[in-house]
Amino acid sequence: MTIRYPNGKKFQQNRILSVKKNVNIKDDRFSNRGMSLEEDINETNEYYRTHNLAIIHKKPTPLQIVNVNYPKRSAAVVTEAYFKKPSTTDYNGVYQGKHIDFEAKETKNKTSFPLKNFHDHQIQHMKAVIKHGGITFVLLRFSALDEVYLMKAEDLIFYYDGQEKNRKSITKKQIEACSYHIPIGFHPRIDYLKIVDKLLSTE
Amino acid sequence: MTIRYPNGKKFQQNRILSVKKNVNIKDDRFSNRGMSLEEDINETNEYYRTHNLAIIHKKPTPLQIVNVNYPKRSAAVVTEAYFKKPSTTDYNGVYQGKHIDFEAKETKNKTSFPLKNFHDHQIQHMKAVIKHGGITFVLLRFSALDEVYLMKAEDLIFYYDGQEKNRKSITKKQIEACSYHIPIGFHPRIDYLKIVDKLLSTE
Numbered sequence: 121m122t123i124r125y126p127n128g129k130k131f132q133q134n135r136i137l138s139v140k141k142n143v144n145i146k147d148d149r150f151s152n153r154g155m156s157l158e159e160d161i162n163e164t165n166e167y168y169r170t171h172n173l174a175i176i177h178k179k180p181t182p183l184q185i186v187n188v189n190y191p192k193r194s195a196a197v198v199t200e201a202y203f204k205k206p207s208t209t210d211y212n213g214v215y216q217g218k219h220i221d222f223e224a225k226e227t228k229n230k231t232s233f234p235l236k237n238f239h240d241h242q243i244q245h246m247k248a249v250i251k252h253g254g255i256t257f258v259l260l261r262f263s264a265l266d267e268v269y270l271m272k273a274e275d276l277i278f279y280y281d282g283q284e285k286n287r288k289s290i291t292k293k294q295i296e297a298c299s300y301h302i303p304i305g306f307h308p309r310i311d312y313l314k315i316v317d318k319l320l321s322t323e
Numbered sequence: 324m325t326i327r328y329p330n331g332k333k334f335q336q337n338r339i340l341s342v343k344k345n346v347n348i349k350d351d352r353f354s355n356r357g358m359s360l361e362e363d364i365n366e367t368n369e370y371y372r373t374h375n376l377a378i379i380h381k382k383p384t385p386l387q388i389v390n391v392n393y394p395k396r397s398a399a400v401v402t403e404a405y406f407k408k409p410s411t412t413d414y415n416g417v418y419q420g421k422h423i424d425f426e427a428k429e430t431k432n433k434t435s436f437p438l439k440n441f442h443d444h445q446i447q448h449m450k451a452v453i454k455h456g457g458i459t460f461v462l463l464r465f466s467a468l469d470e471v472y473l474m475k476a477e478d479l480i481f482y483y484d485g486q487e488k489n490r491k492s493i494t495k496k497q498i499e500a501c502s503y504h505i506p507i508g509f510h511p512r513i514d515y516l517k518i519v520d521k522l523l524s525t526e
Contacts (some may be wrong), residue, residue: 175451177411182383183401198386201401208380212415214424217456220419248378253420 157226157261159270159307161211167308174313176213176220182206208245210257215316219254221246222312226261232289233260233282243280246273255319259302259312260295270315271299343366360464362430363512364414370511377516379416379423385409398471411448412459418519422457425515429464435492436463438483446483449476458522462505462515463498473518474502 155163158178168174187200209223223246225237238258249256256273275298279290300315335505345354358366361381371377390403396411412426426449428440441461459476503518 168452171452172451175448175455175457180383180385180407181388183386183388183404185384185386186518195350195405198404198406199402201386201404203401206384214452214455214457216424217421217422219422219457221417245378246371248375251375252378252417254378254417254422 130155148219151172151244155309157224157259157263161224161259164308164310164312165211165213167311174213174215174220176211176215179206179208203239207241209242209249215255215313216320219249219252220316221249221256221306224259224261226263228239229289230262230264230265230292232291233262233295234289235283235287238280243277247277255316257316257319259310260299261321263294266304267302268302268310269295269299270302270312271295272319275299325356331366333473358461358512360427360466361500364427364462367511367513367515368414368416371516372490377416377418377423379414379418381414382409382411407443408444410444412445412452418458418516419523421454421523422452423519424457424459425461427462427464427467430469432492433465433467434463435494436498437492438486441479441483446480450480453477458519460519460522462513465495469507471505471507471513472498473505473515475522476496478502 162178165174165176165178168176182204183198183201184204185198185201187198189197189199191197201257209221211224212221223238223242225233227233227237246256250273250320258271258273258276259268259273261268275291279287279294298319301310302310302315305311332440350447365381367375368381371379385407386404388401388404390401390402391400394400405429413426414427415422415424417423426441426445428436430436430440449459453476461474461476461479463472463474464470477523479493482490482497503521505513505515508514
């Protein structure tokens, strides 16, 4: 008889063990030490700002605020709000007079990047930014491999629009072929402006 | 004997009448019809986007999210969040390859614009954007007069930094002398890109 959890799922003895194993194997000299891609990029942007290299910020999470309480003698509290789908990319700012606009996404997959990570209005936004002369791209992290790539929005759009032909993801080989690998550093963590310099020099 | 409301304030017969009077006097052919400056700018930005002139968005209000409920079968609800002070300006985007970055403020005053409308970190942000070659300014509305001005961040900073000399506001005359008046239109409502064109041509 198979023992089942109340949720109907099978009990798997070796599930936790196998996760632990991965952690031990991983060489974490420069690994993300449990930091999310967002945290790494925020840290990188802060480095850029404090070193006067660029002014790039993450946009706040868009919320539909429904109810706010104004208690006496203390700060206003939002008591009901809902997450909205962002209509733009998450990060933008200015670098050498140029408008920088990008999105960051990570996957646990090791061989491909699922296209469902991107929303249609974000793709439309990137198309518009290209049209108006901004620099726009995505930072893609394969979190299990701790590898980060900068892919130009033009290439992402090529693959995204190919979804009509039943494309569900971009293979890692395709990403490697058209994107720039960003080595994980210490300070800044993800030095994507080095790649932007390359993009600007080939414009 | 003076009749008083339960809140202790005197009853003023002509208070409501005088407000009504103002409304009647106002020529509202092109007035804001009760729309806030934010609504007017959002509408203007939408016009710019749909007419392929520029890609400029308002940043979402920054909130510190403390608690989120995930009810079964319905959307996640933020049940506790607090307003954070923004560390940047509210609006940014790209126009003709240039990074555009601005803040919008309104006052009910008729003869001066109080400097307390601006936060120190917003001024610091504008200084940084100037340094990195972005175009940054403020849109100032005198709501009682329905007049909107575009003031370059450089000029705002001049007056803001002058606060040490006990400056509390910028007089309307000073604003008129260094800023650009933007006539209120119908579509778009506040056509600030026309002024940006002027700024770009004199760069």
